[in-house]
Amino acid sequence: MPYIPLVEHLPGITGLLEYSKDTAAPIRELTQILLRGPSTLTEGERELIATVVSKGNECKFCTAAHTAAADVLLGEHETSEKVKQDISTAPVSEKMKALLLIASQVQKGGKNVTAALIDAAKKEGATDIEIHDTVLIAALFCLYNRYVDGLSTITPSDPDFYQSLGERLFKYGYNRLPQGYDHLKKNGVEQH
Amino acid sequence: MPYIPLVEHLPGITGLLEYSKDTAAPIRELTQILLRGPSTLTEGERELIATVVSKGNECKFCTAAHTAAADVLLGEHETSEKVKQDISTAPVSEKMKALLLIASQVQKGGKNVTAALIDAAKKEGATDIEIHDTVLIAALFCLYNRYVDGLSTITPSDPDFYQSLGERLFKYGYNRLPQGYDHLKKNGVEQH
Numbered sequence: 001m002p003y004i005p006l007v008e009h010l011p012g013i014t015g016l017l018e019y020s021k022d023t024a025a026p027i028r029e030l031t032q033i034l035l036r037g038p039s040t041l042t043e044g045e046r047e048l049i050a051t052v053v054s055k056g057n058e059c060k061f062c063t064a065a066h067t068a069a070a071d072v073l074l075g076e077h078e079t080s081e082k083v084k085q086d087i088s089t090a091p092v093s094e095k096m097k098a099l100l101l102i103a104s105q106v107q108k109g110g111k112n113v114t115a116a117l118i119d120a121a122k123k124e125g126a127t128d129i130e131i132h133d134t135v136l137i138a139a140l141f142c143l144y145n146r147y148v149d150g151l152s153t154i155t156p157s158d159p160d161f162y163q164s165l166g167e168r169l170f171k172y173g174y175n176r177l178p179q180g181y182d183h184l185k186k187n188g189v190e191q192h
Numbered sequence: 193m194p195y196i197p198l199v200e201h202l203p204g205i206t207g208l209l210e211y212s213k214d215t216a217a218p219i220r221e222l223t224q225i226l227l228r229g230p231s232t233l234t235e236g237e238r239e240l241i242a243t244v245v246s247k248g249n250e251c252k253f254c255t256a257a258h259t260a261a262a263d264v265l266l267g268e269h270e271t272s273e274k275v276k277q278d279i280s281t282a283p284v285s286e287k288m289k290a291l292l293l294i295a296s297q298v299q300k301g302g303k304n305v306t307a308a309l310i311d312a313a314k315k316e317g318a319t320d321i322e323i324h325d326t327v328l329i330a331a332l333f334c335l336y337n338r339y340v341d342g343l344s345t346i347t348p349s350d351p352d353f354y355q356s357l358g359e360r361l362f363k364y365g366y367n368r369l370p371q372g373y374d375h376l377k378k379n380g381v382e383q384h
Contacts, residue, residue: 004324026225132212
């Protein structure tokens, strides 16, 4: 049960973004820029970073939500499952492996990102901006995971919830849905 | 030495906010709302939350910067030093002790925030919004600390740097300084 009074049908982050709309606006904007803005990393790759960090923080809601978003973007379920198990053997590029390893160290703490990890990513062709964005996406999900679990929000057990949320994040991104999208305003899917 | 090419005279977070201006805008906005917006917690109390979390994450730049901001706001140096040493004996209200204990658990991980810690804060008069804001401020500084250290930014050793930064955060908050404030544009102080 959440520690503060959240709307009952809005689980995980969705109820928090509704509870505090003034802080939700810049959080949504930052996420939209990082995960859906122009980038040499695909949207699917950026969702994998969010997934790996959320898994590391053991945040079930965020892990399931961003796994679903990655799966919709990548068109398959295998990659997201494998990066959560073992980055080094997952079916992603060597550059993505190096970036995901950086993200998983950011999750543990900023000082864990060593010059050797950065050099390895650069050797595989990672640009400065890709490294910057990887660190900031990982840091942002350390915020999200703590926000969601620190206030003890509800984690739905129904896989259909996350499938719907993943499709909504694929189609509409992280901005608040404009008025007129009432057909999506069910099961909390509209609020992420 | 930073892992990406940052402007040399802009240490810590200041160079990152200059490097990536599109993501800097919502980060600044979120921080301004949480640390300087309307609240029943004083600005000094909110800076103490930032200080305790940054100390927990061992981020020297953020710890020194927010210690300085808290000191300017509180008009003394004792409180910030004591909350960093031991929250339970620090010269703050019982409500603030309970909120700082919640923040220090958020720093470790969202799941560490127990119902007992929340009940203790409510018993001391903490409101739902104060609890929400404490968790989100703590989560935000888990982002900042990882961003600053994950990219190996420079940590100045000169205490005058942090004193100037603390005064700038007191006078102008977290928004980007408007044009015409060129007298502040030295030593990186303008960019936080």
